[in-house]
Amino acid sequence: MTTYRGSCHCGRVTFEARTDPFTRSVVCNCSLCRRRGAVMATIADPETDFRLLTGEDAIGEYRFHTRTARHYFCRYCGIYTHHRPRSDPSMLRVNAACLEGVDPSALEPALVDGRSLD
Numbered sequence: 001m002t003t004y005r006g007s008c009h010c011g012r013v014t015f016e017a018r019t020d021p022f023t024r025s026v027v028c029n030c031s032l033c034r035r036r037g038a039v040m041a042t043i044a045d046p047e048t049d050f051r052l053l054t055g056e057d058a059i060g061e062y063r064f065h066t067r068t069a070r071h072y073f074c075r076y077c078g079i080y081t082h083h084r085p086r087s088d089p090s091m092l093r094v095n096a097a098c099l100e101g102v103d104p105s106a107l108e109p110a111l112v113d114g115r116s117l118d
């Protein structure tokens, strides 16, 4: 596990996340995830392994359907930074492409079948 710095595009939203994107990444086929196409790295313990550094007031939240999952994005640049999935809202995943030094195209994410929950 490594602690990464992460940010949106405009830099308002920054965070630290402890994860291993090479073994803990997923893509999801639900109606939202297939449109945005992000590879998400799972944070083992959101209480200790994720820290929002800046941009709390810049974060927008999107919910749909059962409104259980929470999808967070920067309201200024539109970049999707992290989410709490419907399957387990206590879990947190970060957008692997927002992590410094991580090439999301080099990851081999597992598939989450979110479509069957749609």
Ligand SMILES: [Zn+2]
Binding pocket: 008, 009, 010, 011, 012, 013, 074, 075, 076, 077, 078, 079
């Ligand atoms: Zn931004």
